[in-house]
Amino acid sequence: TKAVSEVILSRTFSEFKDKFTASLFRPGMISWSSSTGRGNLKDWFCRLVVGMIEMGSAPRPLQPRYSIDLLPVDDVASIIVVIGDRLEEPRTVSRITTVQGPFNIGNKENLTWTNLIEWISQAAAEFSEEFGEDKDEDESDYNVENAKRLKDSVVSFEVWKRQLDGMLKESATSNPKLSGLTLFSNGLPEPDSSFHYCSFTFSSIGGSRAVVHEIDFPLVRKMVFRLLALW
Numbered sequence: 001t002k003a004v005s006e007v008i009l010s011r012t013f014s015e016f017k018d019k020f021t022a023s024l025f026r027p028g029m030i031s032w033s034s035s036t037g038r039g040n041l042k043d044w045f046c047r048l049v050v051g052m053i054e055m056g057s058a059p060r061p062l063q064p065r066y067s068i069d070l071l072p073v074d075d076v077a078s079i080i081v082v083i084g085d086r087l088e089e090p091r092t093v094s095r096i097t098t099v100q101g102p103f104n105i106g107n108k109e110n111l112t113w114t115n116l117i118e119w120i121s122q123a124a125a126e127f128s129e130e131f132g133e134d135k136d137e138d139e140s141d142y143n144v145e146n147a148k149r150l151k152d153s154v155v156s157f158e159v160w161k162r163q164l165d166g167m168l169k170e171s172a173t174s175n176p177k178l179s180g181l182t183l184f185s186n187g188l189p190e191p192d193s194s195f196h197y198c199s200f201t202f203s204s205i206g207g208s209r210a211v212v213h214e215i216d217f218p219l220v221r222k223m224v225f226r227l228l229a230l231w
Contacts, residue, residue, distance in 0.1 A: 002026070006102075023087055024101035027076050034072035034213045037222030041230075044189065045070070047180030049120065050227055054177040055167060056146030057153040058117050059160035061188055067110035068189075070215050076105055079201065082210040103204065104197040111215040119217045121151040123224035131229075144228065157187060 006024060013022045032039030032046075039046050045068070052058045080103075087100050124147030155163070164181055171178065202212075213219060 021087070022100065023084060024103065025080055025083075026102050026104045028069045028071060028104075028106040030073050030076050031070040031215070032072065032219075032223045032226070033074050034211075034219055034222075035074060037219075037224075037226035039073075039223060039226070044183055046227070047183060048188075049223070050177050051164075051181035052117075052150060053120065053124065053147040053224075053227070054175070055160075055163060055181070056149055057155055057160055057163055058150055059157045059184075059188065060154050061113050062157065066113040066188065068113075068116070069106050069110050071105060071107045072213050072215075072219070075210070075212055078210040079103075079105055079205055079212070082205050082208040083201070086204065086208075103201045105201055106198045107215065108202075108212060109214045111220075115217075116220065117154060118151045119220040120224055121148050122217065123221040124148045124150075124228065126221065127225055127228050147224070147228070161185065 009022055009024065013020075029045065041047075041050070083103055124144050128144040128148065164178065168175070168178055168182075
């Protein structure tokens with residue numbers, strides 16, 4: 001686990017602190033690239049988005065203000081590099097007596113569920129307008145129409161789960177876009193916000209080249225375009 005890894009790191013550093021330096025970073029949910037829209041298709045967030053597009057419906061979270069703390073992977077990388085550089089510049093190994101950090105890495109603004117669903121629908125509509133006519137309908141492996149109606153098809157979790165179970169039973173062959181949704185059989189992941197614990201991290205990158213992108217429509221659009229283009 002992450003907690004065990006931190007203990008091992010601290011103990012190792014205490015024993016060999018004259019041999020190397022160590023910094024502890026705790027990233028939250030790492031999302032797709034802000035520049036390309038490319039993400040990890042195996043993580044739970046991409047599986048959820050792909051599955052909802054395939055179904056054409058989305059579950060309504062139990063929490064009224066459900067949101068997700070996401071930070072683009074290139075932002076996370078730039079934060080780590082900047083802090084790492086700054087830790088090394090003014091110090092020598094002999095002057096560092098503890099593991100540096102922890103540096104919690106999260107976004108300043110969470111992505112709300114309402115915005116996510118609306119932006120997926122809007123991005124899918126724009127994708128259809130830009131590329132739909134260039135696709136052979138018989139060869140197409142994505143359902144843009146399902147994605148476009150997501151914003152009008154948000155249902156209770158119980159109804160959504162029944163829809164998913166029915167579609168899985170009707171599928172003659174395994175559908176990886178739908179099967180990935182079985183991860184959410186018991187509900188969506190608990191909402192989490194790392195921002196309140198990131199003040200030390202943000203102060204550490206002040207005045208640097210590190211960027212923290214708010215997850216907005218242009219970023220979601222890049223992700224949706226990438227997913228639909230890959231199908």
